[in-house]
Amino acid sequence: MINSTYIMPVRLPKPGLRNIDGHLLYLEHAGPHMATLSVVNDVLSSELTSAGQLVETMDLELFGKSLFIEHIIMISLYDEYIYHETLVHPALLSLENPEKVLIIGGGDGGALREVLKHPVGEVTMVELDRSVIEIVRKHVPEVPGDSFEDPRLKLIIGDGRKYVESCEEKYDAIILDVTDPYGQAVRLYTKEFYSMVRKLIGDGGL
Incomplete structure (x- = not known):
């Protein structure tokens, strides 16, 4: 059986906030070959803590208020x-x-x-x-x-x-x-x- 799936070895863009065509988006890596973009309504906070972690809170269009640690979503009010x-x-x-x-x-x-x-x-x-x-x-x-x-x-x-x-x-x-x-x-x-x-x-x- 021939595997028709081929994953091109590409380097994903760095995660974090992006302004694309006037829209504020948050790029999050979902694996070595996949990333997601979420529409951001508001950036609530962004802080490098004393423990060395980048902690961000965003109000996302789909998920509402959300907590990110090191560019990975931890929780959202939605779910x-x-x-x-x-x-x-x-x-x-x-x-x-x-x-x-x-x-x-x-x-x-x-x-x-x-x-x-x-x-x-x-x-x-x-x-x-x-x-x-x-x-x-x-x-x-x-x-x-x-x-x-x-x-x-x-x-x-x-x-x-x-x-x-x-x-x-x-x-x-x-x-x-x-x-x-x-x-x-x-x-x-x-x-x-x-x-x-x-x-x-x-x-x-x-």
């Missing part, structure tokens, strides 16, 4: 609820009485928002970049709501892997809400890391 609800509820609903939950990452607050809908006693969140939290709360506050004000939250700004390596606590559920495997996040996609995470899960936990 973030689908991701966060499916990330959290299947796990917590399968547990009889989850008391302690650990979230690694999740700086946009969406996973935290969903966890706090359950009668949990304590939620520990370990987020590498405080600026992500601050930017989302300012420019996309619809996602976290008032989750970061909840007294059940124990917020730790730091490296998720280092926290897991040194942690001696046990959790009923551990949720990983991290960026794609590039940069520092690569260390969160190894068998060694998941083995360490497993040791923090209490009896009957997930």
